[in-house]
Amino acid sequence: xxxxxxxxxxxxxxxxxxxxxxxxxxxxxxxxxxxxxxxxxxxxxxxxxxxxxxxxxxxxxxxxxxxxxxxxxxxxxxxxxxxxxxxxxxxxxxxxxxxxxxxxxxxxxxxxxxxxxxxxxxxxxxxxxxxxxxxxxxxxxxxxxxxxxxxxxxxxxxxxxxxxxxxxxxxxxxxxxxxxxxxxxxxxxxxxxxxxxxxxxxxxxxxxxxxxxxxxxxxxxxxxxxxxxxxxxxxxxxxxxxxxxxxxxxxxxxxxxxxxxxxxxxxxxxxxxxxxxxxxxxxxxxxxxxxxxxxxxxxxxxxxxxxxxxxxxxxxxxxxxxxxxxxxxxxxxxxxxxxxxxxxxxxxxxxxxxxxxxxxxxxxxxxxxxxxxxxxxxxxxxxxxxxxxxxxxxxxxxxxxxxxxxxxxxxxxxxxxxxxxxxxxxxxxxxxxxxxxxxxxxxxxxxxxxxxxxxxxxxxxxx
RNA sequence: GCUCCCAUCGUCUAGCGGUUAGGACGUCGCCCUCUCAAGGCGAAGAUCACGGGUUCGAAUCCCGUUGGGAGCGCCA
Numbered sequence: 001x002x003x004x005x006x007x008x009x010x011x012x013x014x015x016x017x018x019x020x021x022x023x024x025x026x027x028x029x030x031x032x033x034x035x036x037x038x039x040x041x042x043x044x045x046x047x048x049x050x051x052x053x054x055x056x057x058x059x060x061x062x063x064x065x066x067x068x069x070x071x072x073x074x075x076x077x078x079x080x081x082x083x084x085x086x087x088x089x090x091x092x093x094x095x096x097x098x099x100x101x102x103x104x105x106x107x108x109x110x111x112x113x114x115x116x117x118x119x120x121x122x123x124x125x126x127x128x129x130x131x132x133x134x135x136x137x138x139x140x141x142x143x144x145x146x147x148x149x150x151x152x153x154x155x156x157x158x159x160x161x162x163x164x165x166x167x168x169x170x171x172x173x174x175x176x177x178x179x180x181x182x183x184x185x186x187x188x189x190x191x192x193x194x195x196x197x198x199x200x201x202x203x204x205x206x207x208x209x210x211x212x213x214x215x216x217x218x219x220x221x222x223x224x225x226x227x228x229x230x231x232x233x234x235x236x237x238x239x240x241x242x243x244x245x246x247x248x249x250x251x252x253x254x255x256x257x258x259x260x261x262x263x264x265x266x267x268x269x270x271x272x273x274x275x276x277x278x279x280x281x282x283x284x285x286x287x288x289x290x291x292x293x294x295x296x297x298x299x300x301x302x303x304x305x306x307x308x309x310x311x312x313x314x315x316x317x318x319x320x321x322x323x324x325x326x327x328x329x330x331x332x333x334x335x336x337x338x339x340x341x342x343x344x345x346x347x348x349x350x351x352x353x354x355x356x357x358x359x360x361x362x363x364x365x366x367x368x369x370x371x372x373x374x375x376x377x378x379x380x381x382x383x384x385x386x387x388x389x390x391x392x393x394x395x396x397x398x399x400x401x402x403x404x405x406x407x408x409x410x411x412x413x414x415x416x417x418x419x420x421x422x423x424x425x426x427x428x429x430x431x432x433x434x435x436x437x438x439x440x441x442x443x444x445x446x447x448x449x450x451x452x453x454x455x456x457x458x459x460x461x462x463x
Numbered sequence: 464g465c466u467c468c469c470a471u472c473g474u475c476u477a478g479c480g481g482u483u484a485g486g487a488c489g490u491c492g493c494c495c496u497c498u499c500a501a502g503g504c505g506a507a508g509a510u511c512a513c514g515g516g517u518u519c520g521a522a523u524c525c526c527g528u529u530g531g532g533a534g535c536g537c538c539a
Contacts, residue, residue, distance in 0.1 A: 109536085
């Protein structure tokens with residue numbers, strides 16, 4: 001049997017970190033086993049589902065590269081299928097009409113809570129066999145009250161549940177739309193899903209779903225419940241801890257492969273390996289090494305992983321990927337070689353693509369933007385006097401390469417009897433506006449003699 | 464309240480009866496060095512939540528306790 005997995009988000013929000021990881025694990029398993037990855041939109045909650053979120057979720061998945069082989073299927077377009085399955089259950093006596101009102105149910109639930117009982121449906125309409133079409137009703141699944149249902153979970157092992165703990169859940173609402181625990185079973189069955197990989201908030205729903213598989217006499221898929229992802233305070237991940245939408249990470253300058261790498265390792269391991277390419281992940285991924293406990297999202301480690309992936313890119317490719325971030329900085333260029341050289345010089349100082357663009361700004365501006373503190377410290381009278389010497393010496397350097405510049409610079413240092421820093425720092429401020437940058441020889445070489453001399457002069461004349 | 468899940472350095476984790484409990488992020492120090500990074504080296508950091516068992520031997524197996532989380536919707 002070929003592997004068929006699905007990612008089934010409900011379009012009531014953007015694709016978030018947790019959802020992205022669930023999608024990733026499903027996708028990885030499908031790729032590894034040569035199976036199919038199916039996208040299914042669970043939109044039966046018509047109150048909260050929107051097309052904007054459907055689009056947003058798909059955008060997120062496309063950016064990450066988690067492309068689906070089938071779908072998107074929309075549950076709202078599958079009503080006939082659900083209807084037929086409800087009819088079958090009714091026919092076979094595995095479902096019944098319930099005329100209890102929302103008010104009655106709420107009251108019972110509250111009473112049960114108060115009495116310290118588990119607030120489950122009391123079965124009022126279970127054996128009444130009512131057929132009154134004039135009053136509103138819902139349809140409930142008639143679950144067995146005795147016996148044990150065991151969930152075979154690929155991550156947690158066998159988990160037994162007493163059927164008496166479960167109740168008859170609503171499968172069809174008063175407005176004739178089906179509910180989640182029912183549609184998920186019907187869909188997974190009719191879509192021939194072999195592995196259900198989802199968040200462990202669904203673990204408690206699983207036995208009731210298995211009961212429905214049994215009622216239909218359908219084979220039960222393999223289940224795998226993933227632990228939650230938490231914020232730094234061990235609370236549910238929210239906008240306080242991380243971006244709500246994964247596409248926000250794109251805009252922050254993270255590489256999709258890096259985010260995937262980080263997410264893969266958050267809850268799954270492969271020995272001591274930390275850095276994975278997409279191919280590495282597909283080859284190494286397995287459900288056996290998925291952890292059981294919740295994990296805290298760590299932005300610092302994400303940064304490091306992103307940096308590792310940036311390192312693997314070629315200069316030209318990296319420069320190309322930075323283009324949107326340069327645009328955001330208001331930087332444009334006509335000289336591609338110059339841009340690549342700039343990026344090459346800054347890349348190892350960056351955690352994100354946005355960092356690269358920001359740090360490269362100074363190469364492209366006409367007027368250096370000075371950092372006041374740096375100016376105060378280094379563009380002193382003494383500093384300017386040194387800059388004048390540097391300026392004069394640089395006019396003689398030919399060809400204007402980093403190597404030649406370095407040689408000239410060292411001569412100046414020797415002649416002045418000062419330390420290298422005393423010359424390099426004023427020079428750096430003159431060239432870049434601040435005290436942090438690539439090596440000054442390299443910066444000068446990239447800028448070229450003309451711009452270098454111009455910037456040195458500007459700094460000398462700065463009031 | 465009831466049911467279920469979970470528990471190894473601050474964080475992600477390795478471990479699947481015998482290890483000086485390993486790696487990574489972060490932190491700190493040293494080296495490199497024109498700054499910052501990167502890189503190299505090193506350090507601190509875990510009584511393996513706690514208490515009982517089983518065993519010659521337990522982070523690993525069993526039971527309990529505590530602590531966290533989830534579910535108990537005409538949400539998904």
